[in-house]
Amino acid sequence: MSFAPSDAIFFLRHTGVGVSAYLFKKGCPHVWKKLSGCKPLREKRRSLMRIGIPKSLMYYKLFPLWQTFLQELGMEVITSGGAMRHIVKRGVPFYEDSCLPLKLLIPHSQSLVGKVDALFLPRLISLERHYILCPKFRGAPDVLRLAIKDKLDIWDGIVDLRQGNKGLENFVRYMADKTGSNPRQVRRAYRRGEERYHTFNRELTARINGLHTEEIFDLETPSPVAGTDRHPFTVAFIGRSYNLFDSFINKDLLALVKGMGINVVTSLAIPPHERERRISRLSKEIYWETAREIVGSILYLTEHTIADGLVFVTSFKCGIDALMQELLKRKIRTNTIKRIPFMTLTFDEHTTVEGLKTRLEAFLDLIAQRKIHAG
Numbered sequence: 001m002s003f004a005p006s007d008a009i010f011f012l013r014h015t016g017v018g019v020s021a022y023l024f025k026k027g028c029p030h031v032w033k034k035l036s037g038c039k040p041l042r043e044k045r046r047s048l049m050r051i052g053i054p055k056s057l058m059y060y061k062l063f064p065l066w067q068t069f070l071q072e073l074g075m076e077v078i079t080s081g082g083a084m085r086h087i088v089k090r091g092v093p094f095y096e097d098s099c100l101p102l103k104l105l106i107p108h109s110q111s112l113v114g115k116v117d118a119l120f121l122p123r124l125i126s127l128e129r130h131y132i133l134c135p136k137f138r139g140a141p142d143v144l145r146l147a148i149k150d151k152l153d154i155w156d157g158i159v160d161l162r163q164g165n166k167g168l169e170n171f172v173r174y175m176a177d178k179t180g181s182n183p184r185q186v187r188r189a190y191r192r193g194e195e196r197y198h199t200f201n202r203e204l205t206a207r208i209n210g211l212h213t214e215e216i217f218d219l220e221t222p223s224p225v226a227g228t229d230r231h232p233f234t235v236a237f238i239g240r241s242y243n244l245f246d247s248f249i250n251k252d253l254l255a256l257v258k259g260m261g262i263n264v265v266t267s268l269a270i271p272p273h274e275r276e277r278r279i280s281r282l283s284k285e286i287y288w289e290t291a292r293e294i295v296g297s298i299l300y301l302t303e304h305t306i307a308d309g310l311v312f313v314t315s316f317k318c319g320i321d322a323l324m325q326e327l328l329k330r331k332i333r334t335n336t337i338k339r340i341p342f343m344t345l346t347f348d349e350h351t352t353v354e355g356l357k358t359r360l361e362a363f364l365d366l367i368a369q370r371k372i373h374a375g
Contacts, residue, residue, distance in 0.1 A: 049075040049179075051155070052116035054108035056080075057101055057137065058124060061241040063217050064200040066120060069193035073179050073186065078116050080108040099315040100249055100348050101242045102136060106147045118153040118178075119144070122171070125160040131289045132162070134320060201268055208264050213247045213254050233367055234263040236306065238297050239313030240290050240321075243347065250313065251353045253345070260364060265307055267297035274300050291324050298328055302340055309341040309367045316348035341366050 051070050053059060059066075059079075067077045096103075109119055121144060124137040141156035157174035160167040172186045179186070196219075203223035207216045210224030235257065237244055244250070244266065257264060267275070275296025279286060286292045294312070301310050312328065314321040325344055332342050343363050345356070 050078055050116045050118075051075045052078050052080065052109075052112035052119045052152075054080045054105055054112065054119065054121065056105045056108045056246070057140070057242055059242070060217065060245040062197070064219060065193040065197035067193075067219060068196040069189050070120065072189035072192050073175070073181055075179070078112065080111045097317070098136065099317045101240075101246065101315055102140070104246070104248065105140060105144065109144055109152075110148060113148060113151050116152065118155050120155050123156045123158045125158060126162045126167075126289070127159065128289050129162060129164065131287055131292060133289055204268055205265060208254060208266070209258065213245065213252055216245060231261040231263045233261065233308045233364065234265060234306070235309040235311060235367070236265045236267075236269070236297070236301050237311045237313055238267055238294055238301075240294075240315075240318075243313045243315055249315065249347050250345075251347070251351060251356050253313070253356070256353075256357065256360060260360065262364070267293050269306060270297050270300050286324075288320050291320050294321075295324055295328065299331060302332055307340070308371065309343070309363060311363070312342070312344045314344065314346050316346050341370060 053063065053066060063079075070077050109121075112119060121141050123141055124133050126132045141154050145154060155175075155178050157171045157178075158167075159171050163170075168190075169183075172183050172190065175181070176183045176186045181189075200219070204216075206226045207223050210226075211221060215221045237253070237257075242249065244254070247253075247255070254264060275293060277296075278299035279292055279296045281299075282295075286295060298310060298312065301307055312325065314325065328342075332340075341363065343359070345359065
């Protein structure tokens with residue numbers, strides 16, 4: 001099929017896909033000059049490619065991948081910000097019965113309305129071959145559409161790696177359609193995002209202990225060199241990434257514990273194959289990806305002297321974590337290899353900094369007493 005120049009322009013405008021790419025590559029045809037005065041296409045392309053990412057949920061795990069991926073495709077990435085306290089206390093529609101991290105998705109996204117042209121919120125189903133993420137993640141884009149009332153386009157391509165290469169290829173095609181790029185460019189951008197993600201994770205422990213909380217996921221801030229000075233205690237903080245790194249949820253937990261002279265380690269300090277070995281010993285399979293990481297990490301830490309204490313960080317109303325917490329309590333209680341001080345911190349809208357400090361100070365006293373008796 002062939003078009004006259006004028007017909008081609010109208011066809012591209014009508015479909016809404018590839019207009020800027022067509023004109024950008026071919027120049028400004030004579031008919032387009034008559035219709036629009038031939039506005040500068042490079043400026044228009046940039047203005048249409050401001051992509052917002054809410055600072056909630058899997059932002060605190062996948063942002064290095066997402067930002068690099070989108071920037072490689074020529075887009076400007078803008079993240080949400082601002083105080084959420086007054087919004088959450090007033091109540092968040094649609095998510096009243098959910099955990100605090102899910103509630104925060106809506107105000108973070110609403111703060112981007114008018115600043116970006118689209119929101120990037122992939123429909124996350126699985127990041128591994130055989131397991132799944134929290135089921136509420138896959139419905140989050142639909143709830144968000146109700147909340148923002150179609151004020152923004154939401155890029156919610158499905159990420160389901162249980163299908164292997166097919167699952168990734170579906171996401172690649174979706175993003176190619178949205179960005180006007182060809183699939184080869186999208187695959188290359190995604191690979192570079194994965195490389196940045198793995199590099200970031202190797203540096204994460206140094207970033208946690210050497211940077212302020214708000215700088216940890218600021219990719220413009222260079223990672224500090226791991227210091228040789230050690231604080232008297234090392235405590236492992238295990239939990240979902242957003243519970244560990246969102247300072248609104250956890251009342252800036254990391255800053256508090258570092259101020260008390262504590263080295264922080266997370267599940268990234270534990271080799272994945274060691275976590276899987278502990279999981280394989282359980283009588284029942286765990287199908288949730290993050291729950292497997294949490295349980296495997298904590299079981300490993302009860303057998304090795306990486307940390308002097310162990311803290312499980314969770315959010316109130318998280319059904320999956322509630323099940324895992326009961327399982328872990330039983331396993332730690334019956335463990336005869338190594339008795340490690342263990343504490344669970346559960347956060348919601350009503351958690352106070354004063355109460356958190358009191359619990360941390362008592363936990364630190366317990367660790368100190370154990371060290372005295374052991375040494």
